[in-house]
Amino acid sequence: MQKIAYHIETKEVLRKPNALKRFARQWDLQLMVLPALFFILVFSYIPMYGVLMAFQDYNLFKGFGGSPWVGLKHFEMFFAAPEFWTIMRNTIVISLLKLLVGFPAPVLLALMLNEVRSRVFKRTVQTISYLPHFLSWVIVSGFVMSMLSTENGSVNMLLQQLNLIKDPINFLSLPEYFWTILVTTGVWKEIGFSSIVYLAAIAGIDPNMHEAASIDGAGKLRQMFSITLPSILPVIMVFLILAIGNLLSAGFEDILLLGSNPVLRDVGDVLDTYVYRIGIQNNRYSYATAAGLFKSLIGVFLLVGANYAARKSGNSLW
Numbered sequence: 001m002q003k004i005a006y007h008i009e010t011k012e013v014l015r016k017p018n019a020l021k022r023f024a025r026q027w028d029l030q031l032m033v034l035p036a037l038f039f040i041l042v043f044s045y046i047p048m049y050g051v052l053m054a055f056q057d058y059n060l061f062k063g064f065g066g067s068p069w070v071g072l073k074h075f076e077m078f079f080a081a082p083e084f085w086t087i088m089r090n091t092i093v094i095s096l097l098k099l100l101v102g103f104p105a106p107v108l109l110a111l112m113l114n115e116v117r118s119r120v121f122k123r124t125v126q127t128i129s130y131l132p133h134f135l136s137w138v139i140v141s142g143f144v145m146s147m148l149s150t151e152n153g154s155v156n157m158l159l160q161q162l163n164l165i166k167d168p169i170n171f172l173s174l175p176e177y178f179w180t181i182l183v184t185t186g187v188w189k190e191i192g193f194s195s196i197v198y199l200a201a202i203a204g205i206d207p208n209m210h211e212a213a214s215i216d217g218a219g220k221l222r223q224m225f226s227i228t229l230p231s232i233l234p235v236i237m238v239f240l241i242l243a244i245g246n247l248l249s250a251g252f253e254d255i256l257l258l259g260s261n262p263v264l265r266d267v268g269d270v271l272d273t274y275v276y277r278i279g280i281q282n283n284r285y286s287y288a289t290a291a292g293l294f295k296s297l298i299g300v301f302l303l304v305g306a307n308y309a310a311r312k313s314g315n316s317l318w
Contacts (some may be wrong), residue, residue: 103240103243105187107195115224132192137253140189173261185258202228205232210223248302271291
């Protein structure tokens with residue numbers, strides 16, 4: 001019995017070496033991780049010290065130590081602002097539209113590309129759909145403005161040729177078109193690049209499963225719903241949880257550039273643009289920090305809630 005106990009204790013010791021020994025054994029791998037850890041520390045954790053501004057009347061010259069503490073004053077001002085509910089409505093609606101339209105779009109593209117048998121056509125579609133991701137929003141917004149222009153804009157010219165409209169429409173000056181333009185442009189820009197992950201997940205599916213289903217008489221559509229989608233469901237759930245966690249991140253560059261017309265402020269002003277316009281441009285740093293902290297806290301609650309709901313299906317992040 002003593003020998004058995006000794007061997008068990010010896011195995012437990014061998015299984016659980018201390019941290020220094022593990023680091024020494026994996027020194028080459030640890031060195032590869034250190035730059036990433038340093039990057040996260042410098043650009044993600046150290047800046048969190050600036051959250052203190054939300055509870056101060058921050059003065060740029062006095063710094064954190066000399067600025068007076070005001071508690072929740074800036075949060076109360078933010079919640080009492082006349083435009084608060086308009087901003088929250090725009091943020092939630094735009095985020096939901098991007099989630100409902102933009103999230104399934106790359107999944108559908110990946111499923112369709114997976115069924116294409118011509119390699120030349122498949123690679124051509126992939127290349128064309130990937131390219132917009134590498135264009136900055138400045139270029140994309142200029143491209144969209146040019147297409148929607150009332151003077152020689154291709155969209156207005158096409159609609160006039162089809163006799164659908166008589167006079168050109170200034171789309172970017174009409175609030176009722178803004179959300180559609182914003183979401184459509186975002187999907188066009190990111191659909192190809194976002195589909196890469198799903199295509200990689202589909203490529204990892206055992207082809208024998210599709211062959212067996214084909215022998216049993218299952219068509220392509222049945223194979224898609226019974227084999228392909230269930231196989232990539234864990235990947236879809238991970239990205240869905242992250243998307244829900246970023247639900248209040250309705251966008252910044254796209255809205256700032258496409259919604260630059262003051263007429264669109266009632267439908268285009270979201271939390272990020274509001275923080276930039278009121279907080280940064282007007283030097284109200286504490287107010288901007290309070291609004292940004294509110295958004296981050298809501299994002300954390302949404303992320304935890306989405307992960308808890310996904311845990312029931314066994315596809316949670318933790």
